[in-house]
Amino acid sequence: MAQKAERPKPYLVPEYCKGCGRCVGVCTKGCITFSEEINHQTGIAPVKLDLEKCNSCGLCIDACPEPFSLLAVESGETVDSKNPAKLFLDKKNDAIKPIAIANQEIPMPKTEPMVIKGNYAAAIGAMIAGCRHMYGYPITPSTEGAELMAKFLPKMNGWYLQAVSEVATINHMYGTAGAGLPTMTFTSSPGFSLMVEGISYMVGAELPSVIVNVMRGGPGLGNIAPEQSDIKFACRGLGHGNTHAICLTPSTPQEVLDLTIEAFELAFKYRNPVIILLDGYLGQMTGKVNLPTHLNKPGIPEWAVYGDRAHRGNLINSIDLAEPDLERRNEKICAKYATMKAHARADNFMTDDAEILLVACNTPARISKGAVQNLREAGVKAGLFRPITVWPFPVEQLKTLLPKTKQIVVVEASAGQLEDELRLELNKAGVEKLPEIRHIRRMGGNLPQQADVVAYVKSIAK
């Protein structure tokens, strides 16, 4: 008897009992019975305990699905059901306030210019930005980036994990981003389509990540040749909900490297994914690349769920069942979008006196640059406005060029996706007097050709 008395006995907190009765059947002594007496706080009839015959077997406590309904009370302990501190017995709340571990800048020696292709430049940029977790599913024409990461990351005790799909990829990233570390992937248009569910979750849960989308011909399986097929998608369609992400559109391997490094900074600054849009041509393009002066050793942000004592109290989620909560989350995210607008960026080439303004990004921008050179040689006052971010669109920069611009020619490898962004943003900016907007568009893996751009612009130049 003395031994039995040392084992805990059940103590019922009737407010937390849902009356399921899973404890009733296990009690061999018949101590627990169903009751019809409704608890006025819960509207439920909790079970009844009569512990006279209780032998402290504890089976009822094991059977109870509620954490605080049937409590185990050690011999000699008393329970004060009105005092939560005593009610929850030995459970201590010892979680500490989350702390941030800062990033560290590590100097890099000055190196000679390197000769690398666009896809490699993105991979190297990511490594310099401190990314040691790359997840991906092979897809042409993005694979070289993943291959380089697969080769180098293990040598830096990092990870290249080949996922079972792009869906898994973006969710591996969600986990690593949730732990507060830089993570990225390489993909191409069809793979990007598969990732948008996860991108929406990342936006909702406010997680940083970098997605390099080496765009190819679509729709459907399309082909593996360069197209700017996902501009609309990346700017306006990142999954369900009010989603946006900064979309960077480099046009040289150097810019690919620089913008990849910056993409990680922006992703962490805003706790939001950042999309880098390349085209297949740029991904394959080899060029001169200078390395930066520092590399980043990432810390752990305050908000992360790293799996350590300092971050135990944190939660990564995007669910708010209560409408006011979800509206607040959306308002917060939208406020971030508004501040992201400050990062809208563009590059001008011979625009000072340009009457015909070409607008293009990625490789079509280089083709257009070549065309502008030819046109100037032929006496046509042409210039190039090159968005480096397509979202946010650099509409303010464009507006400053409009007074001299007689005609805009959007040069792109899509059915007008960049032009749509341009028109929408000019409209939103309240620009009433628009120059004539024309375009040169190629699709299906064909890029606009310099000679065609030159001929067309000459034909419209007055």
Add this chain to the structure above:
Amino acid sequence: MSTAFYNKFERHSNGVGLKGHSTHYCAGCGHGIVHKYLSEAISELGIQDDTVMVSPVGCSVFAYYYFDTGNTQAAHGRAPAVAIGHKLANPKAMVISYQGDGDLASIGLAETIAVAQLGSPLTVIFINNAIYGMTGGQMAPTTLMGQTTSTSPDGRKQINGQPIKMAEQIAQLDGPIYVERVALFSPAERNKARKAIKKALQLQKEGRGYAFVEVLAECPTHLKITPDKSEKWVKENMVPIFPLGVKKDVDVEPWWDIKEPIFDSEKILGLIGGTTEKTERFCKEFPSHIHPADISLKLAGSGGDGAQTAAILVTTAGINEGFDGTHIPAYGPESRGGTSYADVHIAKTEVLNPASPLPHILIAYNAPSLAKFGSSVTNNGFILFDNSVAKEFEPADSSIKVIGVPFAEIAADLGKMVVKNIVSLGALAAATNIFPRETFLATIKQALKDKASLMPLNEQAFDRGYKAAKDCMQTKGY
């Protein structure tokens, strides 16, 4: 009894009223019992600070209301993918993927199987209650044959397939080390469930591997029976289809010993080939005799001719000389065999458009390439071609110099066909004076890296090409 539950469930309706201390689960639901065992195991193993609990979509979406651990809520079916993302981010973290049958056995099948097969230490708790709870009693992948649900109103039929047996599926994979199916319908089964959950965590803690515990749980609400009857239902109807017991338990020594990532500039530069060594420059000025600002080249042949390597060498040579340079390989399936061509630009300051539709210089390694691109060469340009495989070419304009050099023959004579492209670079240097010989040789040396012993052969190939081009030009009176 010590647990890893919060003292107060602040996230459950902001902890207001009774919800602050009771779960969102229906009366008699198996989730609560499994939560309790999991919470006890976390506490007993002393891993509460290290634990990351991944909640799925399904009734247990709100597991993060209760566990006083790190919490991440995942998209439907993706919990194991998210879990492995956490585990690789912090290999010391104890990561639990807690999932229901819709999440694990339907929408997330690919992730479930793939992550199990990875075998990394991870704990997956699978709640199988044969029905969709959160969406309101629809058919699950584990719904029994004949079982009535809101989407199998006449009972599950053959056309719906049969209930999927996940524990057996997972056990046949090589990755997992421990797989058990347990139940909650009696004190004896609950005891086994508690032990299995703790063991699955223990194996992760010791760095031994992936563990999977399937729990047959009760959903009285959607079975539309009382909790005690639902226990009986699980015992009588589920257990014959989903036999209980250990499906796999292999002894694995602890192996999960992951080192800290390296952030070291020397290491990165070593890997990517970045060098602080100044490359020597040999050009006095930009080769503006070809074009004042931007020289465009096309190198064309078939796979194996080395056109791409030669193109990279020309680009690198230009960049080493302080100019800008670009190279674009032929894009598409033909880059994996068949025709192979490359566009190269060398610019004084900046390459504007890297494409070479109208090159100043063409190097053609075979007859089709010469025929295809020969007429695109601009006036005052150069055509270099392999006259051991292609016949003489008539240029579109007499200002274009056409120089035939037996690239292949010279390479064969040297005993190494792979130096054919180096022969062509010698010819390029001789014909165009684009860069001095030293520039090319330094670039080739740089590219050969540790294969420096091949340098004499390459030098020979270059010089033979150079001489042959000079001879041809002399003959032609260029």
